[in-house]
Amino acid sequence: MxxxxxxxxxxxxxxxxxxxxxxxxxxxxxxxxxxxxxxxxxxxxxxxxxxxxxxxxxxxxxxxxxxxxxxxxxxxxxxxxxxxxxxxxxxxxxxxxxxxxxxxxxxxxxxxxxxxxxxxLAVAYLEPQSRFDPADVETSVKSTVDGFVLSGHKCVVYQGCTADKIIVSARTHGAERSREGISLFILDQDMEGVSRKDYKTLDGQWASDFFFSDVNLPESALLGQKGVALEAIESTLDLVISAVCAEAVGAMAAANDITRDYIQVREQFGVPIGSFQVLQHRWVDMYMEAEMAKSMSDVLAMRLRDGDEDSALMVAATKVRIGKAGLVVGQGATQLHGGVGMTNEYAAGHYYKRLMTIDILFGNQDYHCSRYEQLGIVA
Amino acid sequence: MNLAFSEADLAFQQEVRDFLVQRLPADIRDRCARGYIVGNEDLIRWQKILNEQGWMAPNWPVEYGGTGWSLTQKYIAAREFASACAPLPTFGITMLGPVLIAFGSDAQKARYLPRILRSDDVWCQGYSEPGAGSDLAGLKTRAVRDGDQYIVNGQKLWTSYAHWADMMFCLVRTDPDAKAQEGISFILIDMKISGIEIRPIIGLDMGHTLNEVFLEDVRVPVENLVGEENKGWTYAKYLLQKERNFVARVAQSRHLVARLKLIAAEQRVGDGHLIDSADFKRRLTSLEINLRALEYSELRYLSRELHGEKIGLESSILKIKGSEIQQGLKQLLVESLGMYSAPYENDMMPIDSDYLSIGPQHMQGIMAEHLYGRGASIFGGSNEIQRNILARQLLR
Missing domain, CATH: 1.10.540.10 (Acyl-CoA dehydrogenase/oxidase, N-terminal domain)
Known part of the structure; x- marks a missing residue:
């Protein structure tokens, strides 16, 4: 150990x-x-x-x-x-x-x-109706003599407009939420029938919604085998969640550091505001949340590396715990910075916006709580 | 980075498990499992079994009767003991022993340490006073030197198990003119001598663990001074650090989770059971996830210790988060009983009692443990004091 x-x-x-x-x-x-x-x-x-x-x-x-x-x-x-x-x-x-x-x-x-x-690369795996469920795929793909035809709508694809290629999940067969029949395709941006709406996200990045209307894809666009991609999507999402949770841990540590520095120099009533117990305790609570988050993130990464049987539960638990911790730290950082925390020119608010984004990405707290419960509540 | 314990540590874990299965008396385990206080005689019965095994004092050095376990083994053993619902070690083992070993005279060590191991002496802790709670250095109990004795006058408060104790380790003021922390001494008082009066304080749970201890012209031999006069604060702080080990209580909380699931699977709600209720499930899930974070934090800090780092503020974090989770689980346990959380007995009842013949099978002890457990965020340095400690160290 x-x-x-x-x-x-x-x-x-x-x-x-x-x-x-x-x-x-x-x-x-x-x-x-x-x-x-x-x-x-x-x-x-x-x-x-x-x-x-x-x-x-x-x-x-x-x-x-x-x-x-x-x-x-x-x-x-x-x-x-x-x-x-x-x-x-x-x-x-x-x-x-x-x-x-x-x-x-x-x-x-x-x-x-x-x-x-x-x-x-950018990965287009979610759709307006799917919320966070990678199995909920309406985007369809039909086989042709020399390839496939793709139709559907993928939403909020991070880096959708900056990426050289897009990986898209689409259904070759099965009902809308069936675990069977999902395939992955890799596309170039400039293919006929691909259109995009691009926008900035809360955390300052680019994202896009993709509209595929009878896009002709060659055989070579199919990644791996047809119809069996869901497990790979899920196992990749596990790795992605571990990665984004680690990112949140780093962001929390930095947000706590700048907040500590700020309350030690900002003076009101003739003293640094960090001398007030109510602010000290709030900061300590932020610090402890970051500590819990770090422990979860470290253990999740090790569990995934070791292929531990508990890892699916651990993914859900970590995403929930880190989502919550991120909001405590992000909102606390904004609050303890006062007016300065409300400005776009200061880092505190940007940590909050990224931590809030991370809470949403790849399934928010409610989604992963439900997953945890479905996987079986075990002590 | 690696989560697995070594083969040797896993073998050790099995050894501890086997011992507990074979030797922990079922009646004692049952009391602990329901969250009831284990009585003094039962405690001594268990301690004698432990001492026979040589496992009475894992936190002491081998030459004084310790086990010689590594940090990891101590962690594993504490976890296994708690999982098996064994009673927690007492003040003599966890607190006084380490202080005597570090600061006591050879005569004190030779006299008291073997007596603790043999359960000849039960110790209580004379720290808090009416005017000295969180601000412990404000204590006023006075010890005045008179020849080869101290004459002690004052009052101690919240003294757990004073009514069972043979001896009390006690903080007294020996120099009233010095700065608060600098005039305090650490002395050992025989609870049987004249001038000591113990008055019970009945707790919220209507049980008796707490006491007031009045000291009136109590004559304590000078040889019962530990270390140097007026250096008691240093020893007291050392002791409090020892107290903060294993404060996360992860295994105890896991046990609470298991009880909760048992009850929730039985309690009828609508067409199903409480365990099927979305509201209940979500609260349980949230506590379980918090408990995981606590457990992995305890492991992460243990790993720090294994790499030679000193653990300080980590204990405060574990204490705060651990007590919050325990209290959250105990709150949910109470709620899980519905109307049957109201019928109350503060101690184990005979199986044919009216109290036990009504209501769910597992209700016994839940409210008592909940009430007693409100103290978890108060004793051993309240959670607010722990936050002050963290702020002092981290915000300087």
């Missing part, structure tokens, strides 16, 4: 910490947010050079064979700086799906491009 990082893991964390410190001061992040892409291509190249984009992939495709634990280390460090580069959508989610379902040839073609920083 050991929660300490290995020497290699510490080096990994330190290298990202250094990047965040030097390349991601809040003022720089503000500039990046308002750039066309919403993230920095220069940073993305750096991620590739540093090998961070290679981390979770098999060595045969140019990766380092890292586990969910290493992904969590990266995401926690990125979370401290509210880093905008699409690591989650491209490496963890898109890359995770490729690793889980794609054929050897597809992996050989696509993963090295991700590793080199030449391919970014």
């Amino acid at each position: 050991d929660f300490e990082l290995s020497e290699e893991q510490r080096l990994l964390r330190d290298s990202i910490d250094r990047f965040v410190k030097s390349e991601y001061p809040f003022s720089t992040r503000q500039e990046i947010i308002f750039s066309t892409l919403g993230y920095s291509e220069k940073n993305w190249k750096l991620f590739a050079e540093m090998g961070w984009l290679a981390l979770p992939f098999d060595a045969q495709y140019g990766g380092f064979g890292g586990s969910p634990v290493e992904t969590a280390i990266v995401m926690e460090a990125l979370g401290r700086g509210l880093v905008l580069e699409p690591y989650l959508s491209t490496v963890v989610m898109g890359g995770g799906l490729l690793a889980a379902v794609a054929s050897h040839d597809q992996k050989e073609r696509l993963i090295p491009q991700i590793v080199a920083g030449e391919l970014t």
Whole structure:
């Protein structure tokens, strides 16, 4: 039993910490947010050079064979700086799906491009009626002589307009929420019949709704086998949830740090407001929430790495606990900063907005509470 | 990063489990499982079994009768003891022993430590006073040197189990002119000598664990001073650190969860049972998830200790979160009984009593444990004081 990082893991964390410190001061992040892409291509190249984009992939495709634990280390460090580069959508989610379902040839073609920083991905798996359920797929796909025809509507696809390729879940057969009959396809943006509505999200990123109207897809667009993708989507979502929970842990730690610094210098009634017990206790509550969140995140990453039988429950439990902790910390940070916390020019509110986003992404607290209960309440 | 315990630690866990299955008396386990206080004679009966096994004092060094267990083994043993519903170790073991070992004279160690191990002496803690609760350094009980004796006058309050105790370790003021923390001494008082009066305080649960202890011209030999005169505050703080070990009470809370599920599966609601109710399930889920976070935090902090870090504020976090979860579970247990949470007996009743022949099978003890458990966020440094401690360390 050991929660300490290995020497290699510490080096990994330190290298990202250094990047965040030097390349991601809040003022720089503000500039990046308002750039066309919403993230920095220069940073993305750096991620590739540093090998961070290679981390979770098999060595045969140019990766380092890292586990969910290493992904969590990266995401926690990125979370401290509210880093905008699409690591989650491209490496963890898109890359995770490729690793889980794609054929050897597809992996050989696509993963090295991700590793080199030449391919970014977005995953379109939810629909307006599906809420957070990846099995609820109305988007349909019909086989033709030389491929498929895709029709449907996918919603709030993070990085949908910035990504080079889109991975789409669609139903080849079965009823709307059937676990059978879901397939994954990889598409280019400029295919005929693909249209998009793009918008900014609460946390300053780009997202899109996709409309597919009789889009002709070649055979090669199908990732892996037809009709059996749901399990891979779910197992990838487990990894994605672990990653985003680790990101939240990093964001909470940073939000608590800046809030501590603020209440120690901000003076009212002639003294630092941090000398008031009511503010001290509120901050301590935020700190303790972050501690609980960190413990959940660490254990989840280890459980997923070890393939523990408890891991499905652990995914749901962690998402719930971290969603809650994130709101306590984010709202507390805004509150303790007072008026300053309400401004867009100060970091506190941005931590809140990202933590609130994370609470929603991949299933909110209610959704995962229900999952936890369905999986069986066990002590 | 790795969650698994070693083969050797798992074998140790099995050894502890086997011992508890074979040796923990069923009647004592049953009282603990229902949340009732275990009486002094029962406690001593269990301690004698433990001592025979050599497991009476895991937190003491081997040369004084400790077990020589590693930190991990101590954690595993505490968890197994709690899971098996064994009584918690008493003040002599958890508090006084470590203080005597660190600061006591050779004569004190030779006299008192073996007596604690053999259950010859039951100890109580003379800390709080009417004017000294959270602000313990405000204590006024006075000890005046008279030849080779101290003459002690004053009043102690909330003294748990004073009515069972043979001895009390006690904080007294020996220098009234010094700064509050600097005039305090740590002395050992024989509870049988003249001048000591114990008055029971009946708790919310209508049980008797708490007492007032009045000390009037109590003559204590100078050899019963621990360490140096006026250095008692240092020893008291050391002791409180020891008290904060294993404060998360994860295994106890898991036991509460199991009881709750048993009751909820039996309690009828509408066409089904309480366990099927969405409202109930959601509250239970929330507590279970909080309990996981607590358990993994305890493990994470244990891992820190294994890497040689000193644990301080972590104990305060575990105490706050642990007591909140316990109280949440006890609250839900009470609610799970519906109308049958109202009938009340403060102690185990004979099986043919009117009280037990009505209502659900598992109701016995739930309200008493809930009421007693409100103290979890008050004793051992209230949760508000714990937050002050955290703020002092983290917000400097």
